Amino acid sequence: MSAKFQILLPVDFPCTSNSDIVPKVPRELAIVLSDGSLSATLAATLAQQKYRLVLARIVMGDLKRARSADAFDRQVVHFKPYRHHTLSVETPKKQGGRDAAHMIDPRAHDDLGHRLTTLLPVMAIGFQLAAHYEANSVHIGLRVGRDSADLARASEHVQIWNELVQMTCGRPTIELIAPVLELERWQVVDLGFQTEAPMALSWDCDTDQPEPCGTCGGCREREQAFLRSARADPTRVAAAPVTSATSR
């Protein structure tokens, strides 16, 4: 007797092999909030192992961050997401014309508080996109590290977002996921290599120069991360031009 069976697997079945017998069940969508940074690039790579991506770049303020936009466009080419968006959030300006979103002083007493406050509208838009696309998760590259005293507070922040959306917004299936929250910077690099994340396409420099400046906070932290993981930073090796990134 020959019968043709169609095996229906749950969409979160770990499809690591035998791709021929896995039925063509569309993978669930995940919103990935990306600023083009190393952490966000790893978060997108981890999300893509399980989901189809909707990549979203939320621009805070009206600063023209062309280099960061270029990193995002390169990642769109790499990840081939189902959809991608660049959305801007207008932020209040303080005297002198600087955007509130870029007023974070690294010496400030409560750096995590500033970071989370800045991310509030980003998270909110992520959830709105998840509702729009009927995606079940929103992924963000928020990272504080395991040894940081901030980890408990950052974890609670994520949990409160989930309760807010699931319990009061009537979206019980949407979950905020911060997959690199507990990682140290060098571990982001390490896991990036293990998962073949496109780290050559990421951008952490605080400036908008064609090449990383090497001296800003973002560059120094990135350099330390690669040094500690004993790896070479691929952005220092190759930087291919973007060829076909278009907004949909």
Ligand SMILES: [Zn+2]
């Ligand atoms: Zn820099």
